Amino acid sequence: MxxxxxxxxxxxxxxxxxxxxxxxxxxxxxxxxxxxxxxxxxxxxxxxxxxxxxxxxxxxxxxxxxxxxxxxxxxxxxxxxVLSPPWTTDWISDIGREKLRVYGISPPEKTAHKISALFGESTVNCPKCGSDNTEKLSEFGSTACKAHYRCKACSEPFDHFKCI
Amino acid sequence: MMILQNAILELADDNLILGHRVSEWCGHAPILEEDLAMPNMSLDMIGTARTLYAYAAHLENKGQTEDDMAYLRDEREYLNCLLVERPNGDFATTMLRQLYFAAFMEPYWQAALNSTDDVVRGVAGKAAKEMAYHIRHAGEWVIRLGDGTDESARRMKTAVTDLAPYVDELFQSSAAAKAAEDAGILPVRADMRAAWDKTINHIFGLAMLNPQEDTFAQSGGRQGLHGEGLGHILAVMQSINRAHPGAVW
Incomplete structure (x- = not known):
């Protein structure tokens, strides 16, 4: 607005x-x-x-x-x-992020401008148990906007909304 | 406007043709995760191409659409570089081709964020981040295969030799591209060399691969002179539209 x-x-x-x-x-x-x-x-x-x-x-x-x-x-x-300025995951609201998490999707970090092309890993928390002991299974998940992860603490597989 | 239109078409054609090539893996990738990854990478590139085609059609101002640009141009009218039309070959070749392309496009779109053109800036903001994911994904595979088994390393080395002639064309600007570069609309292609070398050398170092030296460089794509592969791609991609002119979804 x-x-x-x-x-x-x-x-x-x-x-x-x-x-x-x-x-x-x-x-x-x-x-x-x-x-x-x-x-x-x-x-x-x-x-x-x-x-x-x-x-x-x-x-x-x-x-x-x-x-x-x-x-x-x-x-x-x-x-x-509206193409410019381009949308970034930083524009997802805090309420939106919480809704994603409750839905079972780990929300993106608010650091889209810092994305690194070369193996810059950041911590992804499990949306179910909150553990940061997670591993990436695939860079590309069920839709273009998500990567596929697994929680090593509670064994739950989950989607992570990619930071872009 | 014709000059700018052609410069935009070169970028759109690169993205569409590689997007189409990568989509050929859908249903054939070696593991399920890659079967998901391939169409997703494909979508990134085809999406970028759509916006650029719509812009090129707008510049031509003859009431054409993005579909006309993709479906109604013949092989000689396609301005993509030769690298993107190279056959998929094995998984090693596909991943190396993706790495080469993304390692060029990522710094290119980053530089295009300073373009004087609104549409180019809008496309660049999104595509730069998507290409960063492609570098990461393809790079991880190049390392895994290059530093993997004897067989995977042999295939990766073959891919390096096979694709070597198609690298230099990425850094060459056609007359249309040069005009757009001089006008501050597009970044200078040759300027991407240092960033490209840095990415490739880093990944090759981890992958136990050596860059191919002293190769004859192929070119001609920007003038509409293509290899056999492009005709086959267009035959598949354009057949529905040719059989049912004017068909829409």
Whole structure:
């Protein structure tokens, strides 16, 4: 939300914000940080949406869901894809992170700007028992945004939302 | 605009063709984790290509879409470098090819964060981080295979020899790329050499591999002169669209 946003903008934003991520339905597009803003002008609500990963297949579906949500609230809806500045996992809200953890996905660290190309390992905590005694099974997991880990303390396999 | 459009197409074609090549492993990778990793890496590159194709279509301003760019251009109109169209070969070759590409693209996208062009900056911010993951993933495999069994080391060394002629083209700028570089829109390709050498030397050191010296360097991809492989890729990739013109999802 921008400081100059009107009450009408905020109302439309609240409507669009409730759309869940289709691949991680525990978290909505606002908590994920990809709904950048909504501006209402003459009954037309334009939503600025940032894609997550370059090849995220859910982008189109998310845009359609936001359009539908705005339409059912009585707006004519438009989507504007906001590429710059690019989305980063640092924009996932604290509430979003907690929801991910409860859902069984270890949330990303808030250090996306420090990502190292060469084997810079950081600690990943198990979302079930909290132990940091975990090991990476695969850099790429069930979706493009996740890596696959295993907890050596409680033996639980889990997804880790990659820091990007 | 034609010049900038071609410079953008070179980048898009590199990403699409390598994305397609890597996707050929889907269902055939040696272990389940790699069967997941391959399509994910593929998606990163195809996603990058989509945004760049949409931009190139916008620059051409003839009402074309990203699909027209991918599905309706012939082999001679593709401007990708030769490295990305090389056949997958064995797992060693695929991983080394990915390492070579990512070790170039990661510093390239980092430098492109200072581009004067909004779309290029937007693509770069995302792709730089994704390429860092690709370096890490492919690099770990190159080390594991290079410093592995006699058989895996032999295959890794063969891959180094086989891919050596296709490295230099990464650092060469076409006339279109050079114009975009002079305008501050794209980074200078040759400037990536030091970062590339550093990454490769580090990983080769751990993998007990020696870089190939004194190889004849192939080029021509940026002029639309390709190896046999590209035609086969396009035949597979474009067949549905050619059989059903105008078909959409």
């Amino acid at each position: 921008t400081p100059e946003s009107s009450t009408e903008d905020q109302r439309a934003f609240a409507v669009a914000a409730l759309v869940p991520d289709p691949e991680v339905p525990c978290i909505n597009v606002d908590e994920l940080g990809i709904l950048r803003w909504v501006r209402v002008e003459n009954g037309v609500a334009t939503a600025g949406v940032s894609p997550t990963y370059s090849g995220c297949p859910a982008v189109q579906m998310i845009e359609e869901e936001i359009t539908k949500a705005l339409q059912s609230a009585g707006y004519e809806a438009r989507i504007e894809r």
